[in-house]
Amino acid sequence: MATYILKRLLQTVIVLWGVSLVTFVLMNVVPGDPVLLMLEKRATPEAVERIRHEMGLDRPKTTQYFDFVSKAARLDLGRSYFTKEPVMTALTRRFGVTLRLASSAYAIALLLGISAGVASALQRGGAFDSLVRGGAVIGISAPVFWVAIILQMSFGLRLGWFPISGIRSDWSFVLPAIALGIRYMASISRVTRTSMLEVISQDYIRTARAKGLAERVVILKHALKNALIPIITLAGSELGNLLAGSMLTEWVFAIPGIGKLMVDSILMRDLPMLQGTVLYIAVVFVLSNLTVDISYAFIDPRIRYLKGD
Amino acid sequence: MKTLRVKILAALLLTLCLTGVCGAAEKKILRYGAINQKSTLDMQVNTYSRVMDIADMIVEPLLRIDEENRILPVLVREMPRSSEDGLVYSFSLKPDIKFHDGTTLKASDVKYSFERMFRPSTEALMSYICDMIIGAQDMLEGRAESLSGFKIIDDQNFEITLSYPYAPFLGSIATSYAGIYPEKACGEAGKDWGLSVYIGTGPFKVTNLDIDNGVFTERFEDYHGENQPLDGIDFIFIEDPNTRRMEYERGNIDIMMLDATMYPEYASSKLASEIGSYTPLGLIFINPNMSDERLGNAKIREAISLAIDRRTIAQDLMKGTAIEARTFLLPGMLGYDDKAPVFERNVERAKELLTEAGYPDGVETESYIRSTNMNTMLGRILLAVQNQVKEAGIDIKIVQVDSAAMTEMRNGGKVPLEIFDWYADFPDPDGFIYSMLYSSNAATLTSNYKSAEFDKLLDDARAATDPAKRAELYKEADRLATRVDFAAIPLFHEKSYYLAKPYVRNFKMVYNDVYHFHGVDLDLDAKNR
Numbered sequence: 001m002a003t004y005i006l007k008r009l010l011q012t013v014i015v016l017w018g019v020s021l022v023t024f025v026l027m028n029v030v031p032g033d034p035v036l037l038m039l040e041k042r043a044t045p046e047a048v049e050r051i052r053h054e055m056g057l058d059r060p061k062t063t064q065y066f067d068f069v070s071k072a073a074r075l076d077l078g079r080s081y082f083t084k085e086p087v088m089t090a091l092t093r094r095f096g097v098t099l100r101l102a103s104s105a106y107a108i109a110l111l112l113g114i115s116a117g118v119a120s121a122l123q124r125g126g127a128f129d130s131l132v133r134g135g136a137v138i139g140i141s142a143p144v145f146w147v148a149i150i151l152q153m154s155f156g157l158r159l160g161w162f163p164i165s166g167i168r169s170d171w172s173f174v175l176p177a178i179a180l181g182i183r184y185m186a187s188i189s190r191v192t193r194t195s196m197l198e199v200i201s202q203d204y205i206r207t208a209r210a211k212g213l214a215e216r217v218v219i220l221k222h223a224l225k226n227a228l229i230p231i232i233t234l235a236g237s238e239l240g241n242l243l244a245g246s247m248l249t250e251w252v253f254a255i256p257g258i259g260k261l262m263v264d265s266i267l268m269r270d271l272p273m274l275q276g277t278v279l280y281i282a283v284v285f286v287l288s289n290l291t292v293d294i295s296y297a298f299i300d301p302r303i304r305y306l307k308g309d
Numbered sequence: 310m311k312t313l314r315v316k317i318l319a320a321l322l323l324t325l326c327l328t329g330v331c332g333a334a335e336k337k338i339l340r341y342g343a344i345n346q347k348s349t350l351d352m353q354v355n356t357y358s359r360v361m362d363i364a365d366m367i368v369e370p371l372l373r374i375d376e377e378n379r380i381l382p383v384l385v386r387e388m389p390r391s392s393e394d395g396l397v398y399s400f401s402l403k404p405d406i407k408f409h410d411g412t413t414l415k416a417s418d419v420k421y422s423f424e425r426m427f428r429p430s431t432e433a434l435m436s437y438i439c440d441m442i443i444g445a446q447d448m449l450e451g452r453a454e455s456l457s458g459f460k461i462i463d464d465q466n467f468e469i470t471l472s473y474p475y476a477p478f479l480g481s482i483a484t485s486y487a488g489i490y491p492e493k494a495c496g497e498a499g500k501d502w503g504l505s506v507y508i509g510t511g512p513f514k515v516t517n518l519d520i521d522n523g524v525f526t527e528r529f530e531d532y533h534g535e536n537q538p539l540d541g542i543d544f545i546f547i548e549d550p551n552t553r554r555m556e557y558e559r560g561n562i563d564i565m566m567l568d569a570t571m572y573p574e575y576a577s578s579k580l581a582s583e584i585g586s587y588t589p590l591g592l593i594f595i596n597p598n599m600s601d602e603r604l605g606n607a608k609i610r611e612a613i614s615l616a617i618d619r620r621t622i623a624q625d626l627m628k629g630t631a632i633e634a635r636t637f638l639l640p641g642m643l644g645y646d647d648k649a650p651v652f653e654r655n656v657e658r659a660k661e662l663l664t665e666a667g668y669p670d671g672v673e674t675e676s677y678i679r680s681t682n683m684n685t686m687l688g689r690i691l692l693a694v695q696n697q698v699k700e701a702g703i704d705i706k707i708v709q710v711d712s713a714a715m716t717e718m719r720n721g722g723k724v725p726l727e728i729f730d731w732y733a734d735f736p737d738p739d740g741f742i743y744s745m746l747y748s749s750n751a752a753t754l755t756s757n758y759k760s761a762e763f764d765k766l767l768d769d770a771r772a773a774t775d776p777a778k779r780a781e782l783y784k785e786a787d788r789l790a791t792r793v794d795f796a797a798i799p800l801f802h803e804k805s806y807y808l809a810k811p812y813v814r815n816f817k818m819v820y821n822d823v824y825h826f827h828g829v830d831l832d833l834d835a836k837n838r
Contacts, residue, residue, distance in 0.1 A: 036713075082355075083504060097521075157555045164552060165549075165556060166522060252552055268712075
């Protein structure tokens, strides 16, 4: 297992290098000069040349790239072209916000999604099952910004129960977490339902019931545990999505997270900030996938990683 | 026993009062729903009006421009004196002005702030506004470490010498870009200046500078000027306009800007009585590229001007929120010709001009616009113009591009036609018409207007010290650009709108679309009713 983890971590380095190279090339290929964008309507040729020199953008592209890589290896991702803030500082701060939002949304999605999925499977064809299935379709289909605005108008503006925007207290995360978590909750409930339906028709569940085990033990210990593999696969990839930030939720609720940081840096051609956020997202996805793969072995003892896997 | 109870109760009440729970006066904190430009507050390295809203309350320049476009002394005892040749300006600082960190303002801080603007490592964006100071060019090009045209006489007095007479000099140093920083604190903060540290002499000092969420300030008790009624201003960043409106309706913010396109909707809502308006020193105009194969022909440019029905757009599309433009210069500005006639609409004459230009069957061209602007007022006006000029046989294809690409294409002279909104850097024609249409500036702003006659008029106006002479020169330059060469096709002066709660008192806007809070007060009785 240790060898497997080490190998996957080494692969991560290669993935990150590839991601940084692709990002750098793309940002230099698409039209849009960051210096012109900074100077906007006052971009005289002299000013452009002066600022470009100060920012080191007049050096050869290869020099710029290798300079970036060597500094990145020392966790120095440079400074934003626009705010002049160190990229690592901005990422660390934004990560804290995104982590709080993502973990709240994830908790909502997992707890309610799995509970609803299990209950729905156990009452297959019943009213509750129909309600969960219908709700899941709506939850997956509803655009996140629409859900966000409805929540803001209902619970923020009309009832005044929660803050409308910003992150001035823990309560500020309630509405954004619900808005963000609903979609994931819906997909988790659907997968849980399907997986549970498959498992509860197995012989060993019938045997467990025949042995006289309490229904709670049969469902939670035998059925749900065996139904968890597809749920974990989905939950793992969704954790990556959540930690990568949600631009729309962050925009509507004025939450300064990673997603908005990335979109802003794309629009402003802020290459150091963009490379930083892309690398961050790559790390999040690689690590969340690795965590999912490792967790398989703990949940299902039949799965073992051998040399060469 | 009863006496003991009374004593305990009295002690409790006294404790509560002493700890401020009982009878604590409500603080007058103005909450402004601001837009986050994702920028440092350092005005030497950004040009955003929305950052000026905040920065101007913290850092002050030597002079400032008030709501009536007058230049007033701020950090100096009186308006600076200039030598007869207009080259040397003498300044005398007010005594004992304190920065927010408790240090005293000295002439060396002023020199440091100007030198910082010209030092290449600062990457300053607006150094051109005063690069006529002797030695500025040497610093900008890395040949000098200090500003030779800045002479410190003593801690209070200093002189600035220009390399050529520049009449609008005092206006240019009255802008936010020429704010005065404390040498020691600014130097120590380095790149963090404006990000986590920002200190000035202004009426409010920063208590929390959070570039993600907002900037929170409190009144500076040692302020050298008139004491401010507010205890503090919270600049709360909310980018989504709908969210901003909800926060306003809920009473969580007291004042916010309003996009002009949203005005009709708001004007018919319950918020109508809380809408305020002002006319910033700005112009919306069609900016044709003079080096374009077709638009290089003045007859085609004139035909476009003749084919536009400005009145219909102002009244119908803009719902009366725009003022028809008659000149490039702005009403109230030096050189504005208040006798200039309105631009007429004459489709038949436009068609004749196209025929004379060799396009009897009509002409096609392209207009580029930022995709983010397409749904704003600019996009709507462009669509209306496209529709109107079609009648004269002019087919404008609208191409949407992203912001960065647009700037690059414009700078490369690849944009044939553009709708432009242009605002004065300072309320002098030099900060408006020169920065847009003078040949060296027009080369990077789509237009590529090159007229030796026009340039000479502006050069003469820059150097002239007699306001009447300057006014005549600018009036003539304006006529040449808009009615002879059609280098710019003026459309409107837009009105801007904001929402302010009825208990916000004394709020006024300034010339450059910046929210200033000098003297603003909150009527707490009205607020709590």
